[in-house]
Amino acid sequence: MTKRTSAKHKIDRRMGENIWGRPKSPVNRREYGPGQHGQRRKGKISDFGTQLRAKQKLKGYYGDLTEKQFRRIYGEAERVKGDTGENLIGLLERRLDAVVYRAKFVATVFAARQFVNHGHVTVNGNKVNIPSYRVKEGDVIAVRDRSRQIAVVIEATQLSERDVPDYMDVDHNKMTATFVRTPTLGDVPYPVVMEPNLVVEFYAKN
Structure with missing residues:
Protein backbone atom coordinates (compact mmCIF):
# COMPACT_ATOMS: atom_id res chain seq x y z
CA MET A 1 0.00 0.00 0.00
CA TYR A 32 -14.44 3.01 14.04
CA GLY A 33 -11.32 5.17 13.74
CA PRO A 34 -7.76 4.03 13.05
CA GLY A 35 -5.20 3.13 15.71
CA GLN A 36 -5.32 1.31 19.02
CA HIS A 37 -7.87 3.72 20.49
CA GLY A 38 -10.15 3.76 17.46
CA GLN A 39 -12.87 1.62 19.04
CA ARG A 40 -13.32 3.76 22.13
CA ARG A 41 -16.81 5.10 22.67
CA LYS A 42 -17.06 8.66 21.41
CA GLY A 43 -18.39 11.33 23.72
CA LYS A 44 -20.52 14.31 22.75
CA GLU A 93 -13.54 23.10 -7.32
CA ARG A 94 -11.52 25.36 -9.62
CA ARG A 95 -8.24 23.71 -8.62
CA LEU A 96 -6.78 21.87 -11.61
CA ASP A 97 -6.39 18.60 -9.69
CA ALA A 98 -10.05 18.79 -8.63
CA VAL A 99 -11.13 19.39 -12.24
CA VAL A 100 -9.06 16.42 -13.48
CA TYR A 101 -10.68 14.27 -10.78
CA ARG A 102 -14.22 15.49 -11.60
CA ALA A 103 -13.61 14.79 -15.30
CA LYS A 104 -12.86 11.14 -14.40
CA PHE A 105 -9.45 11.25 -16.04
CA VAL A 106 -8.15 9.49 -12.89
CA ALA A 107 -9.84 7.57 -10.10
CA THR A 108 -8.93 9.66 -7.04
CA VAL A 109 -8.08 13.24 -6.15
CA PHE A 110 -4.70 12.01 -4.89
CA ALA A 111 -4.01 10.46 -8.29
CA ALA A 112 -5.15 13.70 -9.94
CA ARG A 113 -2.51 15.69 -8.06
CA GLN A 114 0.20 13.25 -9.15
CA PHE A 115 -1.14 13.15 -12.72
CA VAL A 116 -0.94 16.94 -13.02
CA ASN A 117 2.49 17.03 -11.33
CA HIS A 118 3.88 14.58 -13.88
CA GLY A 119 2.91 16.81 -16.79
CA HIS A 120 0.06 14.77 -18.29
CA VAL A 121 -2.40 17.68 -18.51
CA THR A 122 -2.85 20.80 -20.64
CA VAL A 123 -5.04 23.86 -20.11
CA ASN A 124 -6.07 25.62 -23.33
CA GLY A 125 -3.29 23.72 -25.13
CA ASN A 126 -0.52 24.64 -22.69
CA LYS A 127 1.08 22.10 -20.35
CA VAL A 128 0.35 22.89 -16.69
CA ASN A 129 1.95 20.82 -13.91
CA ILE A 130 0.71 22.77 -10.89
CA PRO A 131 -2.19 20.97 -9.12
CA SER A 132 -3.35 24.19 -7.41
CA TYR A 133 -3.57 26.04 -10.75
CA ARG A 134 -6.96 27.74 -10.84
CA VAL A 135 -9.03 27.18 -13.95
CA LYS A 136 -11.47 29.75 -15.29
CA GLU A 137 -14.89 29.33 -16.83
CA GLY A 138 -14.47 28.27 -20.45
CA ASP A 139 -11.02 26.74 -19.96
CA VAL A 140 -10.42 23.47 -21.81
CA ILE A 141 -8.49 20.87 -19.84
CA ALA A 142 -7.07 17.91 -21.76
CA VAL A 143 -4.99 14.80 -21.22
CA ARG A 144 -1.89 15.00 -23.42
CA ASP A 145 -1.86 12.69 -26.44
CA ARG A 146 1.00 10.56 -25.14
CA SER A 147 -0.79 10.02 -21.80
CA ARG A 148 -4.18 8.86 -23.05
CA GLN A 149 -3.35 5.16 -23.15
CA ILE A 150 -2.11 4.98 -19.55
CA ALA A 151 -4.00 2.15 -17.82
CA VAL A 152 -5.18 4.24 -14.85
CA VAL A 153 -6.72 6.78 -17.24
CA ILE A 154 -8.60 4.17 -19.26
CA GLU A 155 -9.85 2.51 -16.06
CA ALA A 156 -10.93 5.80 -14.49
CA THR A 157 -13.09 6.87 -17.43
CA GLN A 158 -15.05 3.63 -17.10
CA LEU A 159 -15.74 3.95 -13.37
CA SER A 160 -19.42 3.64 -12.56
CA GLU A 161 -19.15 4.82 -8.94
CA ARG A 162 -19.43 8.52 -9.83
CA ASP A 163 -20.65 10.74 -12.66
CA VAL A 164 -19.23 13.88 -14.22
CA PRO A 165 -21.05 16.91 -12.73
CA ASP A 166 -23.05 19.18 -15.04
CA TYR A 167 -20.79 22.21 -14.51
CA MET A 168 -18.27 20.44 -16.74
CA ASP A 169 -18.56 19.30 -20.34
CA VAL A 170 -16.41 16.19 -20.79
CA ASP A 171 -15.58 14.18 -23.90
CA HIS A 172 -13.81 10.96 -22.96
CA ASN A 173 -13.18 10.08 -26.61
CA LYS A 174 -11.08 13.22 -27.03
CA MET A 175 -10.05 13.25 -23.35
CA THR A 176 -11.03 16.89 -22.95
CA ALA A 177 -13.07 18.71 -20.32
CA THR A 178 -14.48 22.23 -20.49
CA PHE A 179 -15.02 23.98 -17.18
CA VAL A 180 -18.42 25.49 -17.94
CA ARG A 181 -19.15 27.35 -14.70
CA THR A 182 -18.12 27.68 -11.10
CA PRO A 183 -20.38 25.44 -9.02
CA THR A 184 -22.26 26.19 -5.82
CA LEU A 185 -22.34 23.76 -2.90
CA GLY A 186 -25.57 22.18 -4.17
CA ASP A 187 -23.96 21.42 -7.56
CA VAL A 188 -20.99 19.47 -6.21
Whole structure:
Protein backbone atom coordinates (compact mmCIF):
# COMPACT_ATOMS: atom_id res chain seq x y z
CA MET A 1 0.00 0.00 0.00
CA THR A 2 1.42 3.39 -0.97
CA LYS A 3 1.73 6.24 1.47
CA ARG A 4 -1.00 8.14 -0.40
CA THR A 5 -3.42 5.22 -0.30
CA SER A 6 -2.69 4.70 3.37
CA ALA A 7 -3.32 8.38 4.11
CA LYS A 8 -6.58 8.30 2.13
CA HIS A 9 -7.86 5.32 4.10
CA LYS A 10 -6.86 6.92 7.39
CA ILE A 11 -8.84 10.05 6.53
CA ASP A 12 -11.95 7.97 5.85
CA ARG A 13 -11.61 6.08 9.12
CA ARG A 14 -10.77 9.18 11.14
CA MET A 15 -13.90 10.86 9.85
CA GLY A 16 -15.95 7.68 10.19
CA GLU A 17 -17.36 8.35 6.72
CA ASN A 18 -16.61 7.20 3.18
CA ILE A 19 -15.95 10.76 2.05
CA TRP A 20 -15.09 9.87 -1.57
CA GLY A 21 -17.80 7.22 -1.90
CA ARG A 22 -15.33 4.53 -2.96
CA PRO A 23 -16.26 0.83 -2.76
CA LYS A 24 -12.88 -0.07 -1.22
CA SER A 25 -13.11 2.38 1.67
CA PRO A 26 -12.33 0.65 5.00
CA VAL A 27 -15.32 2.46 6.54
CA ASN A 28 -17.51 0.05 4.58
CA ARG A 29 -16.14 -2.68 6.86
CA ARG A 30 -15.09 -0.86 10.03
CA GLU A 31 -16.81 2.32 11.15
CA TYR A 32 -14.44 3.01 14.04
CA GLY A 33 -11.32 5.17 13.74
CA PRO A 34 -7.76 4.03 13.05
CA GLY A 35 -5.20 3.13 15.71
CA GLN A 36 -5.32 1.31 19.02
CA HIS A 37 -7.87 3.72 20.49
CA GLY A 38 -10.15 3.76 17.46
CA GLN A 39 -12.87 1.62 19.04
CA ARG A 40 -13.32 3.76 22.13
CA ARG A 41 -16.81 5.10 22.67
CA LYS A 42 -17.06 8.66 21.41
CA GLY A 43 -18.39 11.33 23.72
CA LYS A 44 -20.52 14.31 22.75
CA ILE A 45 -18.64 16.56 20.33
CA SER A 46 -18.36 20.24 21.26
CA ASP A 47 -19.19 23.07 18.84
CA PHE A 48 -15.47 23.55 18.31
CA GLY A 49 -15.06 19.82 17.60
CA THR A 50 -17.93 19.87 15.11
CA GLN A 51 -16.44 22.86 13.29
CA LEU A 52 -12.95 21.34 13.31
CA ARG A 53 -14.30 18.08 11.94
CA ALA A 54 -16.09 19.91 9.10
CA LYS A 55 -12.84 21.65 8.22
CA GLN A 56 -10.80 18.44 8.33
CA LYS A 57 -13.35 16.62 6.18
CA LEU A 58 -13.40 19.32 3.48
CA LYS A 59 -9.63 19.72 3.56
CA GLY A 60 -9.14 15.95 3.40
CA TYR A 61 -11.55 15.54 0.50
CA TYR A 62 -9.41 17.72 -1.76
CA GLY A 63 -6.31 15.58 -1.27
CA ASP A 64 -5.59 16.38 2.37
CA LEU A 65 -4.42 19.94 1.72
CA THR A 66 -2.02 21.44 4.24
CA GLU A 67 -3.46 23.89 6.76
CA LYS A 68 -1.42 26.67 5.13
CA GLN A 69 -2.88 25.92 1.68
CA PHE A 70 -6.42 25.60 2.99
CA ARG A 71 -6.20 28.75 5.10
CA ARG A 72 -4.94 30.72 2.10
CA ILE A 73 -7.88 29.54 -0.03
CA TYR A 74 -10.27 30.40 2.80
CA GLY A 75 -8.74 33.88 3.01
CA GLU A 76 -9.45 34.42 -0.69
CA ALA A 77 -13.03 33.16 -0.26
CA GLU A 78 -13.51 35.64 2.56
CA ARG A 79 -12.30 38.58 0.48
CA VAL A 80 -14.58 37.84 -2.49
CA LYS A 81 -18.06 39.34 -2.48
CA GLY A 82 -20.82 36.88 -1.56
CA ASP A 83 -21.24 33.93 0.79
CA THR A 84 -17.83 32.86 2.10
CA GLY A 85 -18.77 29.17 2.35
CA GLU A 86 -20.03 29.07 -1.24
CA ASN A 87 -16.96 31.01 -2.41
CA LEU A 88 -14.74 28.46 -0.66
CA ILE A 89 -16.38 25.55 -2.49
CA GLY A 90 -16.08 27.39 -5.80
CA LEU A 91 -12.36 28.04 -5.31
CA LEU A 92 -11.67 24.43 -4.29
CA GLU A 93 -13.54 23.10 -7.32
CA ARG A 94 -11.52 25.36 -9.62
CA ARG A 95 -8.24 23.71 -8.62
CA LEU A 96 -6.78 21.87 -11.61
CA ASP A 97 -6.39 18.60 -9.69
CA ALA A 98 -10.05 18.79 -8.63
CA VAL A 99 -11.13 19.39 -12.24
CA VAL A 100 -9.06 16.42 -13.48
CA TYR A 101 -10.68 14.27 -10.78
CA ARG A 102 -14.22 15.49 -11.60
CA ALA A 103 -13.61 14.79 -15.30
CA LYS A 104 -12.86 11.14 -14.40
CA PHE A 105 -9.45 11.25 -16.04
CA VAL A 106 -8.15 9.49 -12.89
CA ALA A 107 -9.84 7.57 -10.10
CA THR A 108 -8.93 9.66 -7.04
CA VAL A 109 -8.08 13.24 -6.15
CA PHE A 110 -4.70 12.01 -4.89
CA ALA A 111 -4.01 10.46 -8.29
CA ALA A 112 -5.15 13.70 -9.94
CA ARG A 113 -2.51 15.69 -8.06
CA GLN A 114 0.20 13.25 -9.15
CA PHE A 115 -1.14 13.15 -12.72
CA VAL A 116 -0.94 16.94 -13.02
CA ASN A 117 2.49 17.03 -11.33
CA HIS A 118 3.88 14.58 -13.88
CA GLY A 119 2.91 16.81 -16.79
CA HIS A 120 0.06 14.77 -18.29
CA VAL A 121 -2.40 17.68 -18.51
CA THR A 122 -2.85 20.80 -20.64
CA VAL A 123 -5.04 23.86 -20.11
CA ASN A 124 -6.07 25.62 -23.33
CA GLY A 125 -3.29 23.72 -25.13
CA ASN A 126 -0.52 24.64 -22.69
CA LYS A 127 1.08 22.10 -20.35
CA VAL A 128 0.35 22.89 -16.69
CA ASN A 129 1.95 20.82 -13.91
CA ILE A 130 0.71 22.77 -10.89
CA PRO A 131 -2.19 20.97 -9.12
CA SER A 132 -3.35 24.19 -7.41
CA TYR A 133 -3.57 26.04 -10.75
CA ARG A 134 -6.96 27.74 -10.84
CA VAL A 135 -9.03 27.18 -13.95
CA LYS A 136 -11.47 29.75 -15.29
CA GLU A 137 -14.89 29.33 -16.83
CA GLY A 138 -14.47 28.27 -20.45
CA ASP A 139 -11.02 26.74 -19.96
CA VAL A 140 -10.42 23.47 -21.81
CA ILE A 141 -8.49 20.87 -19.84
CA ALA A 142 -7.07 17.91 -21.76
CA VAL A 143 -4.99 14.80 -21.22
CA ARG A 144 -1.89 15.00 -23.42
CA ASP A 145 -1.86 12.69 -26.44
CA ARG A 146 1.00 10.56 -25.14
CA SER A 147 -0.79 10.02 -21.80
CA ARG A 148 -4.18 8.86 -23.05
CA GLN A 149 -3.35 5.16 -23.15
CA ILE A 150 -2.11 4.98 -19.55
CA ALA A 151 -4.00 2.15 -17.82
CA VAL A 152 -5.18 4.24 -14.85
CA VAL A 153 -6.72 6.78 -17.24
CA ILE A 154 -8.60 4.17 -19.26
CA GLU A 155 -9.85 2.51 -16.06
CA ALA A 156 -10.93 5.80 -14.49
CA THR A 157 -13.09 6.87 -17.43
CA GLN A 158 -15.05 3.63 -17.10
CA LEU A 159 -15.74 3.95 -13.37
CA SER A 160 -19.42 3.64 -12.56
CA GLU A 161 -19.15 4.82 -8.94
CA ARG A 162 -19.43 8.52 -9.83
CA ASP A 163 -20.65 10.74 -12.66
CA VAL A 164 -19.23 13.88 -14.22
CA PRO A 165 -21.05 16.91 -12.73
CA ASP A 166 -23.05 19.18 -15.04
CA TYR A 167 -20.79 22.21 -14.51
CA MET A 168 -18.27 20.44 -16.74
CA ASP A 169 -18.56 19.30 -20.34
CA VAL A 170 -16.41 16.19 -20.79
CA ASP A 171 -15.58 14.18 -23.90
CA HIS A 172 -13.81 10.96 -22.96
CA ASN A 173 -13.18 10.08 -26.61
CA LYS A 174 -11.08 13.22 -27.03
CA MET A 175 -10.05 13.25 -23.35
CA THR A 176 -11.03 16.89 -22.95
CA ALA A 177 -13.07 18.71 -20.32
CA THR A 178 -14.48 22.23 -20.49
CA PHE A 179 -15.02 23.98 -17.18
CA VAL A 180 -18.42 25.49 -17.94
CA ARG A 181 -19.15 27.35 -14.70
CA THR A 182 -18.12 27.68 -11.10
CA PRO A 183 -20.38 25.44 -9.02
CA THR A 184 -22.26 26.19 -5.82
CA LEU A 185 -22.34 23.76 -2.90
CA GLY A 186 -25.57 22.18 -4.17
CA ASP A 187 -23.96 21.42 -7.56
CA VAL A 188 -20.99 19.47 -6.21
CA PRO A 189 -21.56 15.69 -6.05
CA TYR A 190 -20.10 15.04 -2.60
CA PRO A 191 -20.92 11.50 -1.38
CA VAL A 192 -21.22 12.89 2.16
CA VAL A 193 -22.59 16.11 3.64
CA MET A 194 -20.08 18.95 3.52
CA GLU A 195 -20.66 21.95 5.76
CA PRO A 196 -18.59 24.94 4.63
CA ASN A 197 -20.68 27.15 6.93
CA LEU A 198 -19.07 25.36 9.89
CA VAL A 199 -15.63 25.94 8.36
CA VAL A 200 -16.45 29.66 8.24
CA GLU A 201 -17.51 29.55 11.90
CA PHE A 202 -14.29 27.71 12.80
CA TYR A 203 -12.03 30.36 11.24
CA ALA A 204 -14.17 33.21 12.58
CA LYS A 205 -13.54 32.00 16.14
CA ASN A 206 -9.93 30.80 15.81
